[in-house]
Amino acid sequence: xxxxxxxxxxxxxxxxxxxxxxxxxxxxxxxxxxxxxxxxxxxxxxxxxxxxxxxxxxxxxxxxxxxxxxxxxxxxxxxxxxxxxxxxxxxxxxxxxxxxxxxxxxxxxxxxxxxxxxxxxxxxxxxxxxxxxxxxxxxxxxxxxxxxxxxxxxxxxxxxxxxxxxxxxxxxxxxxxxxxxxxxxxxxxxxxxxxxxxxxxxxxxxxxxxxxxxxxxxxxxxxxxxxxxxxxxxxxxxxxxxxxxxxxxxxxxxxxxxxxxxxxxxxxxxxxxxxxxxxxxxxxxxxxxxxxxxxxxxxxxxxxxxxxxxxxxxxxxxxxxxxxxxxxxxxxxxxxxxxxxxxxxxxxxxxxxxxxxxxxxxxxxxxxxxxxxxxxxxxxxxxxxxxxxxxxxxxxxxxxxxxxxxxxxxxxxxxxxxxxxxxxxxxxxxxxxxxxxxxxxxxxxxxxxxxxxxxxxxxxxxxxxxxxxxxxxxxxxx
Numbered sequence: 001x002x003x004x005x006x007x008x009x010x011x012x013x014x015x016x017x018x019x020x021x022x023x024x025x026x027x028x029x030x031x032x033x034x035x036x037x038x039x040x041x042x043x044x045x046x047x048x049x050x051x052x053x054x055x056x057x058x059x060x061x062x063x064x065x066x067x068x069x070x071x072x073x074x075x076x077x078x079x080x081x082x083x084x085x086x087x088x089x090x091x092x093x094x095x096x097x098x099x100x101x102x103x104x105x106x107x108x109x110x111x112x113x114x115x116x117x118x119x120x121x122x123x124x125x126x127x128x129x130x131x132x133x134x135x136x137x138x139x140x141x142x143x144x145x146x147x148x149x150x151x152x153x154x155x156x157x158x159x160x161x162x163x164x165x166x167x168x169x170x171x172x173x174x175x176x177x178x179x180x181x182x183x184x185x186x187x188x189x190x191x192x193x194x195x196x197x198x199x200x201x202x203x204x205x206x207x208x209x210x211x212x213x214x215x216x217x218x219x220x221x222x223x224x225x226x227x228x229x230x231x232x233x234x235x236x237x238x239x240x241x242x243x244x245x246x247x248x249x250x251x252x253x254x255x256x257x258x259x260x261x262x263x264x265x266x267x268x269x270x271x272x273x274x275x276x277x278x279x280x281x282x283x284x285x286x287x288x289x290x291x292x293x294x295x296x297x298x299x300x301x302x303x304x305x306x307x308x309x310x311x312x313x314x315x316x317x318x319x320x321x322x323x324x325x326x327x328x329x330x331x332x333x334x335x336x337x338x339x340x341x342x343x344x345x346x347x348x349x350x351x352x353x354x355x356x357x358x359x360x361x362x363x364x365x366x367x368x369x370x371x372x373x374x375x376x377x378x379x380x381x382x383x384x385x386x387x388x389x390x391x392x393x394x395x396x397x398x399x400x401x402x403x404x405x406x407x408x409x410x411x412x413x414x415x416x417x418x419x420x421x422x423x424x425x426x427x428x429x430x431x432x433x434x435x436x437x438x439x440x441x442x443x444x445x446x447x448x449x450x451x452x453x454x455x456x457x458x459x460x461x462x463x464x465x466x467x468x469x470x471x472x473x474x475x476x477x478x
Contacts, residue, residue: 003114003131004110007137014143020052021052021350023346024053025148028150038056038057038093039059049346052349060090070196071151072189083100083101102145102146117455133454141342142341144361151195158188158190169181170411178221189235196243198239202235207420213226215410250288253298255316255431256308256311257436258285259435260311261284261285264326273322277306283298331426333435335381341439342369393408396465421444422449429441
């Protein structure tokens with residue numbers, strides 16, 4: 001309760017007390033706005049990147065805009081529009097109605113996360129863990145997203161729920177397990193479908209869900225767990241299949257111009273060797289939607305035929321196998337700022353508040369600033385961290401498995417799932433879009449690293465890193 005109240009105060013001031021704070025539009029807002037009946041007011045077109053826009057228009061007539069990408073975020077936006085029409089206006093949309101939905105669910109996630117990490121203790125060390133949770137997860141670099149149309153706040157919140165529900169099950173926080181099981185599958189399905197690059201996470205969370213098979217006196221419901229795992233895999237496959245051609249072409253083009261052509265001294269020679277015309281080496285660092293004049297238009301049929309159709313995922317994998325040093329260099333680039341969650345390209349203040357364009361908030365961001373500065377920026381360190389972390393929790397898994405206890409097994413499979421995210425998301429990001437938009441493509445990684453850090457600290461403080469059994473004298477609950 002203390003953690004939730006503190007998080008409510010800290011983030012509430014940031015989001016709802018005028019002048020409000022959030023994230024300005026970098027051009028991606030349209031994906032969540034137009035198809036859900038919201039449009040940018042004419043007076044706001046000059047505020048791209050510079051200032052947070054608090055008010056938008058609501059379509060009054062037929063909305064001809066189709067859904068640009070499949071996403072479960074639409075459910076949140078439509079609900080926000082409904083609340084806005086109910087309590088505020090049917091013609092003007094206030095971004096705070098979207099923020100309040102995220103805010104309420106975020107506070108619930110903080111409550112459940114704290115309980116799952118400290119249960120059943122009620123000692124000073126438990127309050128230390130609660131304060132650390134607020135310090136890490138109420139950081140402004142995360143909560144600023146709530147006043148925006150980015151999909152990241154939904155990802156952030158459901159990731160906390162997914163982690164906390166499994167941990168709560170492993171620690172018997174509640175007498176009945178099925179609500180937490182439903183919460184895990186519900187939040188994970190939402191996570192898989194909120195952004196299309198989350199589709200590969202279906203395999204990760206399927207591994208986590210296998211841990212539920214080890215629950216005692218649960219044989220009759222194991223089929224339901226298996227059905228849930230199948231649903232996760234299906235959701236991942238369905239989300240991936242809904243990637244439209246234009247979106248796929250954008251990513252594939254950027255994986256070439258911001259990946260294949262980067263971190264190499266002689267890209268033309270390597271392209272010729274890989275069966276692609278060396279003239280395309282001139283397209284280094286070019287965007288699919290260029291802001292300036294380009295010799296060849298990236299979206300043209302010529303580029304699609306002679307470049308995009310030739311450089312699919314199979315070609316990319318083969319290319320990087322033949323050029324491993326370049327791939328490792330790209331992975332190191334991807335992890336240089338992996339813990340930097342503050343969006344640098346857009347402003348955090350509204351217009352006419354006396355702040356400069358693109359100015360950033362300095363309020364309650366000590367944790368993100370510290371780890372963003374001092375966290376080791378090599379992919380090799382990420383792998384060593386993941387390996388060491390897995391070994392530590394594998395010991396408790398082995399000890400519990402031998403003694404027919406399920407707690408350590410469920411926790412280990414949760415840890416193993418988190419570790420796969422840490423290792424493989426940078427690889428997938430480089431293959432999918434090279435060095436372009438790394439912060440957004442890897443947003444799930446810093447969240448995962450934060451969860452592994454707080455879990456480790458909590459287990460150390462509560463002396464249950466390798467011993468999941470709570471001794472009689474250690475239970476502080478009444």
